[in-house]
Amino acid sequence: MFSFKSATAVSPNRVLNHSTSGMAHIGVLSLAAIAGSLSYHSIPAKLALGASGLDASTSAVAEPAAATPAAQKWLIRADEVHTAAGAPLRGGVISVVNGKIAAVVGAPGGDDSKSDSDDENTIEVFAVTPGMIDLGARLVTHPDAVEQSTEAAVWMRVSDSLDFFHTGWDRELRSGVTAVLASPPDNDVMGGLSCVVKTGGAPELEARLVKQDAALRGSMGTQPSMGNTPASGTPQNFYVRRPATRMGVEWIFRKSFYDAIAAQSDPERDFEGADVLQAVMRGEIPMSVQAWLTQDIRTAIFLKEEFKIPHMWVDAAAEAWKEPDLLVRSKIGVVFPPFSFNGRVGREGGFLTFGAAKEMHELGVNFAFSGHGTRDVAGRLAQQPALAMRGGLNFQAALRAATINPARMAGVDDRLGSIEVGKDADLVLWSGRPFLPTSRVVGVILNGELVLDPRKDS
Amino acid sequence: MIAEIALVALATVVPGGSNTNEPSTRVRVQSADFALKADKIFIGPHEVIENGMLVVEEGKIRAVGADIDIASTIPVFEHEGWLSAGLVASHSQSGGRSEVTDGTRAALPAAKLVHAFNPDHSDFEKARRSGITTMLLAPDGSDVIAGVTAVVKTGGGQVLSDSAHLGISMQTRALHYDRAPTSWGGLVEFLQAEFDAGLGNVGEAQAGRLPVLIEAWERHEVSRALAFATKNKLSGAIRGATRAGEQSDAMSASGMAAIVGPFRPGSDLRALKSVVLLEKAGVPLAFGVDAPGNSPDSMRLSSALCLREGLSRVAAWSAMTSTAADLLGVEKRVGRLERGRDADFVLWSGDPLELSSRVLSVWIDGAQVHGGQQ
Structure with missing residues (x-):
């Protein structure tokens, strides 16, 4: 692993090089990039690396980076860099090379100087955060995106049902959400495997997929039983399948896992998807369960404990705050639905206060925010941290709940969720302090591509 | 005579x-x-x-x-x-409307459209009136694998080909609420299972002896269809491809042709522009008429509307004749x-x-x- 300290005289608190496994090659790149970009773009002396002779000694290394297409290289100068990986940097520079974050440099005293650089690859902005990640994005809502010929389609991958031409992806991207967990719609008890995809790029799975099989999607409550009726006479369609009640939903859920356990020891009882359920019980695939109301959250927690499912979160868990003891005991994660001003959220009439996130934080519960893919500007993910802060949550915890927390929950924190060297260059550029009602997302960088340019009127 | x-x-x-x-x-x-x-x-x-x-x-x-x-x-x-x-229409259900898709099961690859062909039906008289002398009889897209298409003359009852394509549908219309598959992902899985088994006409398609005609209209349907065709090394045409010009790289990489239309005044301008983009990308083009639901005259109207948006006269003409004959596998006879x-x-x-x-x-x-x- 490359170390800045050994190669330069830069103090560790000015250069963030959080070690992430498998990033040795990035380390070399970052040196090249810093040397190349900082010396190239006439960064003020107080921001420059300080080590005399650095420019000269590394200029040869810098050549390959300089040879890459101009569009693949950015230098972002910001008054505030909120990395979600430590203390914020006042006055920071982020170097982006070939779609990755190549260097992050902070100036503890702040950067008062204004560069008069007219380099088109240098962007100045007030604040930068990591691209936001939405685990409950609900961009896939069409009922044809989930296989309803069975109520536990656990082996089905939603990735084959995605419509990357849907305008919702771009809407999320431009509002600062750079990756989402795409889950099947909740018409089944278990609708199949979710995947993490970027919200921009070429409209094909290959270009957008970050992680396949990132979670198994389940759903409690009324949605998976909605429209179902007991069979009368000859069944004519899939609405006559079980379950018609919450009890039926829970029964399907439990039966599936018991069958998977039985299949482990008896090959004759094996069935399609048993391997997925077994992987969930081993903790290799997390489980994401929609559960808005108290009784559904309790059911999810009881199932987590019964089948010893290591990684599970309740999605849209409006009323999770009502069961603090169970949350702590079960170590279940929580993804909030969008907050509302009267507290009423969701079709089932859940109640959620602004203070709920602060309570989760104090309990040590792992939680994340979601915008549910809404068209409503006021309900998007970028607005959720501010509402939680209104309820008492501190800024850093609010930031993490929109970035690194969801990245960790979905197992993509090796690439996404924070501003660290070697991670994907998915960045949100803000006009002011992030999340504040007076601040706006003015720029978005995705995979190193400037998809929303703060220098242009939008 | x-x-x-x-x-x-x-x-x-x-x-x-x-x-x-x-x-x-x-x-x-x-x-x-x-x-x-x-x-x-x-x-x-x-x-x-x-x-x-x-x-x-x-x-x-x-x-x-x-x-x-x-x-x-x-x-x-x-x-x-x-x-x-004589003009060649690349997609119709003439003379057999409700007979062209069996509907009792999601896959019936052994079904043959030629058995739905009634040469004396008045639909063919209408086709002749529009200058159409050869027609493709194809399924209506409501079943995943609906059978094998046929190429017939609109007069004289002659069958030019009783095995022109394996008719596949990857459009939303193939998803029902009373049988699997009910979802886009389920459809891909279902289709892949049929191809993995590779029986009968599916095996013929797999071996390259029978082209495929895949119904896919929306862009995401086309994406799925192209991925499926590429994965299974299939050749043939995409039926629908409404805005596939916006995916023309993927279209030309797949080697699949496009059977577009019918268009009418008021058709989405993006769909017409898409046809022009497909021509630029070198994708072979033909027009479907979907008669009897649409007038067979819609084929010439479709070509005129595309011409107006910039399609070349050569492409507009060959889409109604020689390229259509190529896509129907009857180029040695007509077109x-x-x-x-x-x-x-x-x-x-x-x-x-x-x-x-x-x-x-x-x-x-x-x-x-x-x-x-x-």
Whole structure:
């Protein structure tokens, strides 16, 4: 692993090089990039690396980076860099090379100087955060995106049902959400495997997929039983399948896992998807369960404990705050639905206060925010941290709940969720302090591509 | 049949060419059933023969060109207008509407559309009236694998091909609420399982002996269809492809053709522009008419609307004739005015690409099947 300290005289608190496994090659790149970009773009002396002779000694290394297409290289100068990986940097520079974050440099005293650089690859902005990640994005809502010929389609991958031409992806991207967990719609008890995809790029799975099989999607409550009726006479369609009640939903859920356990020891009882359920019980695939109301959250927690499912979160868990003891005991994660001003959220009439996130934080519960893919500007993910802060949550915890927390929950924190060297260059550029009602997302960088340019009127 | 003909000018005997010292480009025809002289023979937009002649023998084109010597015994008819190849419509359910998709199961690859073909149905008379002499009978897209398409003549009951494509649907319409698959992802999985088993006509498609015709209209459906075709090394055409011009890289990389339309006034402009983009990307194009739900006349209207948005005249014409014949696997029989091909042709009042031109008479296998009355 490359170390800045050994190669330069830069103090560790000015250069963030959080070690992430498998990033040795990035380390070399970052040196090249810093040397190349900082010396190239006439960064003020107080921001420059300080080590005399650095420019000269590394200029040869810098050549390959300089040879890459101009569009693949950015230098972002910001008054505030909120990395979600430590203390914020006042006055920071982020170097982006070939779609990755190549260097992050902070100036503890702040950067008062204004560069008069007219380099088109240098962007100045007030604040930068990591691209936001939405685990409950609900961009896939069409009922044809989930296989309803069975109520536990656990082996089905939603990735084959995605419509990357849907305008919702771009809407999320431009509002600062750079990756989402795409889950099947909740018409089944278990609708199949979710995947993490970027919200921009070429409209094909290959270009957008970050992680396949990132979670198994389940759903409690009324949605998976909605429209179902007991069979009368000859069944004519899939609405006559079980379950018609919450009890039926829970029964399907439990039966599936018991069958998977039985299949482990008896090959004759094996069935399609048993391997997925077994992987969930081993903790290799997390489980994401929609559960808005108290009784559904309790059911999810009881199932987590019964089948010893290591990684599970309740999605849209409006009323999770009502069961603090169970949350702590079960170590279940929580993804909030969008907050509302009267507290009423969701079709089932859940109640959620602004203070709920602060309570989760104090309990040590792992939680994340979601915008549910809404068209409503006021309900998007970028607005959720501010509402939680209104309820008492501190800024850093609010930031993490929109970035690194969801990245960790979905197992993509090796690439996404924070501003660290070697991670994907998915960045949100803000006009002011992030999340504040007076601040706006003015720029978005995705995979190193400037998809929303703060220098242009939008 | 010949006796029934009532053309503009009848039976003008042309002096037989007896001079053997003519240049070698001059074609000599000693025997034929009849010949037709037209002011303009429209081979294609870049090839219009002035005062050309078409010679028909035993239902086939014996010769076509400007310099043809024919024996004096051969009757010659004159047409003061244009003559072109008969049109080829690449997608219809004519004469079988409710019979073209069985619907009892999601996959019925052994079903053959040819058995739904009723040659005497009035749908074909309408097609002939529009200058269409060859038609693809294809499923309506409501089943995942609905069977094997057929290519038929619109007159005379002839079947050109009873195994033109394996008809597949990856459009939303193939998803039902009373049988699996019910979802886009489920459809891909279901289809892949059928191909993994590779039985019967599915195996033929897999082996490259039977092209596929995949219904996919929305862009995400087209994405899935192209991925499936590429993964399973299939060749054939995408039926629908409404805005596939916006995915033209993927389309051309897949090698799949596009069967587009029908279009009408008010059709999404993006769909028309998409056709132009597909041409630029080199994707072979043909028009579907979806008769009898749509008028067969919609094919010429579709080509005119695409022309208006920038489609080349060559592409607009070949989409109704030669390229269509290629996609239907009957290019050796129809789609071009060339020696040896079926004598399927249309006499027009003017340029066939102009909507103001009328179909005056239609001929299939050298026999008149429509028009002729002035």
